[in-house]
Amino acid sequence: MRRVVAIVGRLALAVVFLWAAYTKLRDPWMVFAMEIDAMHIVPGAAVEFVARTMPWFELVLGVLLVIGIQMRSVATAATALLAFFFCVLLFLYFKGFQGDCGCFGPGEQLGPKTLARDGTLVALSLWVTWDAFRRSKYVPVSDRPV
């Protein structure tokens, strides 16, 4: 049962990352760059780099989460990224920022719902990471008995 929950959790995270990547990659990178720039937390020179690379990083993470390989590293990276996003959004929210959160393309204003969702995702990712490390020996998902 625990294994099934772990797989469902991992796939749920994968869907989130793939959707986040898709909503950014379907538009020109400048759209995401302007969302980042409006937050005033990334130095001007780094905005383009972040806007161009972040969606691809999310895509790679999503694909790796679907495949289920190198789960310790992948889950740790996913958790670190989600925790970073959550901290940034929390900071912006309490700073009074009212713009887009930039999570899933344009149109989602930062608010309590965003924070609740992102907090839940961090918790889920932590659990998936803990589950990956809990196993003393790494076994690829495809080889695991159901």
Add this chain to the structure above:
Amino acid sequence: MRVFLFTLLIAATALFAADSVDRSAGQPNAPVTLQVFSDFQCPHCARLHFGALKEALTDCVASGKVRIVYRDFPLQQHPFARKAAQYADAAARIGRYERVCDTLFRTQEEWGRTGDVEGAMAKDLTPAEIARVRKILSDPKSLAEIDREIDADMSLGAKIPLAETPTMILSGGGKTYPIKGDVRYDLLKQLINTLPVK
């Protein structure tokens, strides 16, 4: 006769231009349209106005590629924003919209405290122009028309839906992008350049 007709046409155009409500910049047939929803009391709107929008006016608007359409979206938390929009729209009727926008955004802290929008405008308009603006606003019919325009802009913004200012809607070549905040012009220009225009 020809000369007379031509003169009449020019005079009619000038008269129409003076009386029509022009809250846009650029050629009407520009392939790209940038609708800007802003609030005169909003600091981010002021930054956008004097930043990316001014750069756009001298670059892609001047080249005929982009037309900027200004729309009012006075937020409830700003008590004098609607009043400022009324004054700006009245100024548009005498062909002084751009100048009044500059003044209102530049002095927003000042009139935002006192509500003296007319006093702020008096710094950049002539007494005769101020008198014309005052006359427009004191006429119930004109004021009602201005209020209808503001309400129409707000309804349009609500349909998008728009929750903050400034928000821009960039459209051209069948594509539309909402852009929020006081963005950098270099990014905005690059996005404009991706639009497939003829």
